[in-house]
Amino acid sequence: MGKKLLLKNDHITGIQGYDVYRREGGYASVEKALKTMTPEAVVEEVKKSGLRGRGGAGFPTGMKWSFLAKPPGVARYLVCNADESEPGTFKDRYLMERIPHLLIEGMITSSFALGANTSYIYIRGEYYYVARILEKAIDEAYANGWLGQNILGSGYSLDLYVQVGAGAYICGEETALLESLEGKRGNPRIKPPFPAVAGLYGCPTVVNNVETIAAVVPIVNDGGDEYAKVGIGKSTGTKLISASGHINKPGVYEIEMGITVEDFIYSDEYCGGIRNGKKLKAVVAGGSSVPILPAHLILKTSAGEKRLMSYESLADGGFATGTMLGSGGFIVMDEDTSIVKNLWNFTRFYHHESCGQCSPCREGTGWMEKILHRILEGHGSMSDVDLLWDIQGKIEGKTICPLGDAAAWPVAAAIRHFRSEFEDYIKNPKNIRDVKHYYRLNNLVEA
Amino acid sequence: MSKIAYIDNQPFEMKDGETILSFIKRNSGEDLVPTLCDAPNLDPYGACRVCSVDVALKSDGPVKAQASCHTPVMEGSYIFPSTPRITKLRKNIVELVLTDHPLDCLTCEVNNNCELQTVAAKVGIRDVRYPAGKNHLDKKKDLSHPYMTSDFSKCINCARCVRACDEVQGQFVLSMAGRGFDSHIIKGMNTTFNESDCVSCGACAQACPTSAISDVFESKSVVPQEKVRTVCTYCGVGCNLDVAVADNKVKSIQAPFDADVNEGHTCLKGRYAFSFYDHPDRLREPMIKKNGKFEEVSWDEAYDFIASRFTEIKKTYGPDYIAGISSARCTNEENYLMQKFMRVVIGTNNIDSCARVCHSPTAIGMQRTFGTGAATNSIIDLQYTDCMMVIGANPTASHPVTGAKMKQVAMKGKTLIIIDPRKTELTKYAQFHLQLRPGTNAAVLNMMLYYIIKEGLEDKAFIESRTEGYEEFKKEILALNIPELEKVSGVDRNLVRDAAVAYASAKNAMSFHGLGVTEHSQGTFTVMLIADLAMITGNIGRRGVGVNPLRGQNNVQGAADMGCQPYQGAGYLDLKDPEVISKYELFYKSPFPKEIGYKIPEMYDASLNDRLKAVWIIGEDLVQTDPNTHHVKKALEKLDLLIVQELFMSETAKMAHVILPGASFLEKSGTFTNGERRIQRVNKVVDPVGNTKADGQIIVDLMNKMGYPEPDYDPAVQLKEISGIVPFFKGVKWEELGINGKQWPVLEDGSDTEILHLDTFKRGKGKFIHNAFKETAEIVDHGKEFPYIITTVRELEHYNSGVMTRRTRNSRILKEDVLLINPEDARKNSIGDGELVTVESARGEIVIKAKISDEMKSGVMSTTFHFPEIMMNVITSSISDSEAKCPEYKVVACRIRKK
Numbered sequence A: 001m002g003k004k005l006l007l008k009n010d011h012i013t014g015i016q017g018y019d020v021y022r023r024e025g026g027y028a029s030v031e032k033a034l035k036t037m038t039p040e041a042v043v044e045e046v047k048k049s050g051l052r053g054r055g056g057a058g059f060p061t062g063m064k065w066s067f068l069a070k071p072p073g074v075a076r077y078l079v080c081n082a083d084e085s086e087p088g089t090f091k092d093r094y095l096m097e098r099i100p101h102l103l104i105e106g107m108i109t110s111s112f113a114l115g116a117n118t119s120y121i122y123i124r125g126e127y128y129y130v131a132r133i134l135e136k137a138i139d140e141a142y143a144n145g146w147l148g149q150n151i152l153g154s155g156y157s158l159d160l161y162v163q164v165g166a167g168a169y170i171c172g173e174e175t176a177l178l179e180s181l182e183g184k185r186g187n188p189r190i191k192p193p194f195p196a197v198a199g200l201y202g203c204p205t206v207v208n209n210v211e212t213i214a215a216v217v218p219i220v221n222d223g224g225d226e227y228a229k230v231g232i233g234k235s236t237g238t239k240l241i242s243a244s245g246h247i248n249k250p251g252v253y254e255i256e257m258g259i260t261v262e263d264f265i266y267s268d269e270y271c272g273g274i275r276n277g278k279k280l281k282a283v284v285a286g287g288s289s290v291p292i293l294p295a296h297l298i299l300k301t302s303a304g305e306k307r308l309m310s311y312e313s314l315a316d317g318g319f320a321t322g323t324m325l326g327s328g329g330f331i332v333m334d335e336d337t338s339i340v341k342n343l344w345n346f347t348r349f350y351h352h353e354s355c356g357q358c359s360p361c362r363e364g365t366g367w368m369e370k371i372l373h374r375i376l377e378g379h380g381s382m383s384d385v386d387l388l389w390d391i392q393g394k395i396e397g398k399t400i401c402p403l404g405d406a407a408a409w410p411v412a413a414a415i416r417h418f419r420s421e422f423e424d425y426i427k428n429p430k431n432i433r434d435v436k437h438y439y440r441l442n443n444l445v446e447a
Numbered sequence B: 001m002s003k004i005a006y007i008d009n010q011p012f013e014m015k016d017g018e019t020i021l022s023f024i025k026r027n028s029g030e031d032l033v034p035t036l037c038d039a040p041n042l043d044p045y046g047a048c049r050v051c052s053v054d055v056a057l058k059s060d061g062p063v064k065a066q067a068s069c070h071t072p073v074m075e076g077s078y079i080f081p082s083t084p085r086i087t088k089l090r091k092n093i094v095e096l097v098l099t100d101h102p103l104d105c106l107t108c109e110v111n112n113n114c115e116l117q118t119v120a121a122k123v124g125i126r127d128v129r130y131p132a133g134k135n136h137l138d139k140k141k142d143l144s145h146p147y148m149t150s151d152f153s154k155c156i157n158c159a160r161c162v163r164a165c166d167e168v169q170g171q172f173v174l175s176m177a178g179r180g181f182d183s184h185i186i187k188g189m190n191t192t193f194n195e196s197d198c199v200s201c202g203a204c205a206q207a208c209p210t211s212a213i214s215d216v217f218e219s220k221s222v223v224p225q226e227k228v229r230t231v232c233t234y235c236g237v238g239c240n241l242d243v244a245v246a247d248n249k250v251k252s253i254q255a256p257f258d259a260d261v262n263e264g265h266t267c268l269k270g271r272y273a274f275s276f277y278d279h280p281d282r283l284r285e286p287m288i289k290k291n292g293k294f295e296e297v298s299w300d301e302a303y304d305f306i307a308s309r310f311t312e313i314k315k316t317y318g319p320d321y322i323a324g325i326s327s328a329r330c331t332n333e334e335n336y337l338m339q340k341f342m343r344v345v346i347g348t349n350n351i352d353s354c355a356r357v358c359h360s361p362t363a364i365g366m367q368r369t370f371g372t373g374a375a376t377n378s379i380i381d382l383q384y385t386d387c388m389m390v391i392g393a394n395p396t397a398s399h400p401v402t403g404a405k406m407k408q409v410a411m412k413g414k415t416l417i418i419i420d421p422r423k424t425e426l427t428k429y430a431q432f433h434l435q436l437r438p439g440t441n442a443a444v445l446n447m448m449l450y451y452i453i454k455e456g457l458e459d460k461a462f463i464e465s466r467t468e469g470y471e472e473f474k475k476e477i478l479a480l481n482i483p484e485l486e487k488v489s490g491v492d493r494n495l496v497r498d499a500a501v502a503y504a505s506a507k508n509a510m511s512f513h514g515l516g517v518t519e520h521s522q523g524t525f526t527v528m529l530i531a532d533l534a535m536i537t538g539n540i541g542r543r544g545v546g547v548n549p550l551r552g553q554n555n556v557q558g559a560a561d562m563g564c565q566p567y568q569g570a571g572y573l574d575l576k577d578p579e580v581i582s583k584y585e586l587f588y589k590s591p592f593p594k595e596i597g598y599k600i601p602e603m604y605d606a607s608l609n610d611r612l613k614a615v616w617i618i619g620e621d622l623v624q625t626d627p628n629t630h631h632v633k634k635a636l637e638k639l640d641l642l643i644v645q646e647l648f649m650s651e652t653a654k655m656a657h658v659i660l661p662g663a664s665f666l667e668k669s670g671t672f673t674n675g676e677r678r679i680q681r682v683n684k685v686v687d688p689v690g691n692t693k694a695d696g697q698i699i700v701d702l703m704n705k706m707g708y709p710e711p712d713y714d715p716a717v718q719l720k721e722i723s724g725i726v727p728f729f730k731g732v733k734w735e736e737l738g739i740n741g742k743q744w745p746v747l748e749d750g751s752d753t754e755i756l757h758l759d760t761f762k763r764g765k766g767k768f769i770h771n772a773f774k775e776t777a778e779i780v781d782h783g784k785e786f787p788y789i790i791t792t793v794r795e796l797e798h799y800n801s802g803v804m805t806r807r808t809r810n811s812r813i814l815k816e817d818v819l820l821i822n823p824e825d826a827r828k829n830s831i832g833d834g835e836l837v838t839v840e841s842a843r844g845e846i847v848i849k850a851k852i853s854d855e856m857k858s859g860v861m862s863t864t865f866h867f868p869e870i871m872m873n874v875i876t877s878s879i880s881d882s883e884a885k886c887p888e889y890k891v892v893a894c895r896i897r898k899k
């Protein structure tokens, strides 16, 4: 069994409630931080831990925190990003549902470290029931003196609010999230300025993922050095993986970083192998936006080394032969999966979710979807593949926010690794097995 | 050490914080990088990505495409604005945009004048590689509004319109609805322009790069033969206008981005309300009333008639039986000539102007305290202030471009204090609204002074070094009866205290006041109290502070500067001073009248008492706009000679013996001086319509007729003369005024002045003068019998008596004067919304439509005076400011009943 730092108590009955959570050692990090540490010392521990943001980009959290501007007399905010809308990602929901107090505890300790006296958890609208769970936990935390004025007599005060989003993936992008939190249309902001300088209401702000904030709890409890001992290289600690697709045991797993991908897919502790004894065709390792890899490249790097579940190893080979750990949404596809169809589905998502500001993203995502649809309908032409390649190239890196990249990368990777499959669809439309039926079944076409 | 970045490997000096785009524009030309969503007066937005350029950290390092319009230049970076990779990228992006845009340029309104078309051509697009797909080409046009139009099939989602409405006008009418490909512009809650809260400023139409939002004049796309830059004729903001002309007709008006005053913005009056100028109603020929009917005559006949009548009256009764009323709508040069005519040709100081009815108390109040009767600071100071106090002014309606700027400043979190009986639009953005009873400004300001002293917030160093009279003043303030003042004003003393503390403790606080201060029996005293507030808190003599009257008319500052008042000559020289008289005599090489003349209200009395026989009025409709209409009419009827020089047959013109048709601002040149003392060039756009003449030329012609040789009207010539006598115009030269004019005092070397009283006051030390609150006679005498108070105001769409704006499509937006009445008062008097009400004062009564609104407190009502149908001034009183004789329009005791 790998070491667990976040979900070690998730099996305990009643852990959702305050009493059991507290009995199992909950809120110790708050006590430790507020009573024995300075905010700077907490930041120092997080730096030492090597913790990297779990929201997708993997930016070192300690460094992000130390960038926070601290002009005198100006409020600072911590905002937890619980928007979790990336297809294939559902780890934050699991954590919040199961152990809501872990997030609350992490928010208090982290807010203390950052000097924020008001903090927010921004949660996607579809998680309204999770929002209720969090609100209940917050009420309990207030009732027990962990939130509010002068917590534990330390002189530190914190108010914590849950804000429910209105159903847009883009509001997971941190600056769109801040706009939405301010009550505006959720459009990503141009940067600079970055949130660390001018975030919520123009004040210095840190936005962190749910899992990132939860990880601060063991870091403060055990010390950053201890945390850094878990994992491998610059991928310290444990990571929650949302495993889905054609596997025997889909679900959320906490892994020690550095286990092999092969182990993760095939061992009984995790995914338990491919369903129905089929063969592995491809994996999207970090949520729908990261490049898809064919079986041989996900299990081994191009240099022939075993691929590990870590930031570095998954990225080995760049986009030519590698991918990204991303948000840890691990989607497994068996040999029967149509890459083109799957890509169309992803593209459809990004087209629907583009905020519409940037012309390449607004128009480009639409065209990519249309062209893929055309191919699936049997009306594709060979130049379509090049056109797709062209469009994704005009979006990637050329937009305000990374949604553009997220929409472009899957297209690029699918063409890169599975070009022949596209060509096959175009040359032999009959090979598109019962596409119409597929659409109807999934309620994807209007009549 | 200067910082360097490279464009195509060539080093250039960069400025801190500048965007890559502005860096490239500065060094490699405006047109090198195409843009779509960027606009000169809007914050960078970064949405179209057409402005992308390649950037590398080393000359041979890897490049990354970055949107140049919002990315700051990095020191030492290497920028490649047009590599093949980038040109291809731009082309592809524009191509994507065009997939959702009709390709019917040839039939489009903005064909050949379309930014999208220009950019597409520039990036080399010939055809589009995408087959027809889902698009938005079937969107319907919106032609519901008198001015604004939209055709969203042409929209490219650049959001320039939304940003213009938000960032420039602050109206928040437009927004982007839907997401991604479904993004689309909506007005209000998805309604039409006409039903939305749009104030027709036209900022969105000017900002839109395509014809998606435009206006009925197709302003963006008219192909003019000529564009003439001039200055707006309406309010004292003094917006610059770019007028498109073809075939000697005005086609449209746009706002120049390089105008210091309005930076690419105007209100609907400046931009759209120009069609009055060639309206069929324009007076086109001189007329003499013969047997009770006007008959067209030649200019010569009219001049001969006037000259002989003037000469006769002068001979029979003396020069002081003749008076002139000059116009704040006319140029400086014309005002100068008019006062010169009266003083030097006729020989009387009976010269006044409409400044009398607006800011004469400001001039006197500020002269007595500071030494100069003009705004101490400039509008640009709004960028530097921490607190704005707006007293008796409704800038978003009456000074719309300044009002819009104030909204922006308030939205950035700066303190805003409003002292006004009405819930004006600005109150929505204000921290403090002191909603006092009309006529009690002095009470509230006294309370503020009291609390500033009580809280120890005076600027002792400033008071010590730069002012006089403080100790006496302080004693009087501390002796005030605060509960009494609280009672009369109806404003909670704690609220007054908090506002006073906010004003006094702001690092830099600016005050603004309008006619709600001056048009009271205590107008001048109130202005002095405002000056006291600025001095006691040290808010004078630097950026972001000062006392700033919002001048009502385009050139009311100028009319006063030029000497159109009976007690001061050109340049405000005091006529009671014999040395001044000799100075003028020397300058004009002519005898100069020594008696102080009549102010306008005194002219009425003089006429009624047979001490005035002839009046020449330029551009003012006394009958509709001066208070107590019956009194005015009686006085004018009694005259032997009434000459009215006008654009239209106004209520006053109807009473004239001679009508002289003047030219409008579009038909002549000269200078206007705006509310921040900025002398700006008015340039003739079209020839005078019909047989009309520039007012200045008419005056010159009459001077010559009366035997005084004067060269033809030419602003350059008259300005030269003015600079010889008006001290603060010393360095003003027509050729040197440039596009943005100069703010007086203009020194001999041509340098101008943004901020007055920097180190010392004009009068040496600033003078504290205390003035206690005194109830107006209107309330004392009539308050019991007439328990309601009515106050007169203006609305955005119309300008004063409305002679001009009513002859434009503005009258389709605001059609009539209404009475704003509080719901409670309406209920008490059983008055329903839209019902007719009789409003009666001690002078007379009017019938007007009620509009129930909580803008007014119970007991107080308001109405406008834009339409002659109502003749609001039938009920206003002849009471006026004790010092300046500015009429008390703002307080009328009345009673109401349902008609």
Ligand SMILES: Cc1cc2nc3c(=O)[nH]c(=O)nc-3n(C[C@H](O)[C@H](O)[C@H](O)COP(=O)(O)O)c2cc1C
Binding pocket: A052, A053, A054, A055, A056, A057, A058, A059, A061, A064, A081, A082, A083, A084, A085, A086, A169, A170, A171, A172, A173, A174, A175, A207, A208, A209, A210, A212, A213, A401, A402, A403, A406
């Ligand atoms: C389109 C888009 C959606 C995103 N959605 C999420 C999300 O749901 N949750 C999340 O934590 N981060 C999301 N991110 C990443 C955030 O912008 C941000 O990087 C993250 O919240 C930072 O937290 P971390 O440093 O703890 O990873 C998204 C980014 C993009 C571009």
Ligand code: SF4
Binding pocket: A170, A187, A188, A353, A354, A355, A356, A357, A358, A359, A361, A362, A399, A400, A401, A402, A403, A404, A405
């Ligand atoms: S990349 Fe797409 S989602 Fe992101 S800001 Fe631009 S249009 Fe919006």
Ligand code: SF4
Binding pocket: B148, B164, B165, B169, B171, B172, B173, B174, B197, B198, B199, B200, B201, B202, B203, B204, B205
């Ligand atoms: S005309 Fe002015 S107020 Fe109206 S929508 Fe356009 S920008 Fe907004």
Ligand code: SF4
Binding pocket: B154, B155, B156, B157, B158, B159, B160, B161, B162, B185, B207, B208, B209, B210, B212, B213
């Ligand atoms: S209406 Fe014009 S300015 Fe507004 S988004 Fe469309 S194209 Fe841009």
Ligand code: FES
Binding pocket: B034, B035, B036, B037, B038, B045, B046, B047, B048, B049, B050, B051, B052, B067, B068, B069, B070
């Ligand atoms: S002009 Fe820079 S992104 Fe539009």
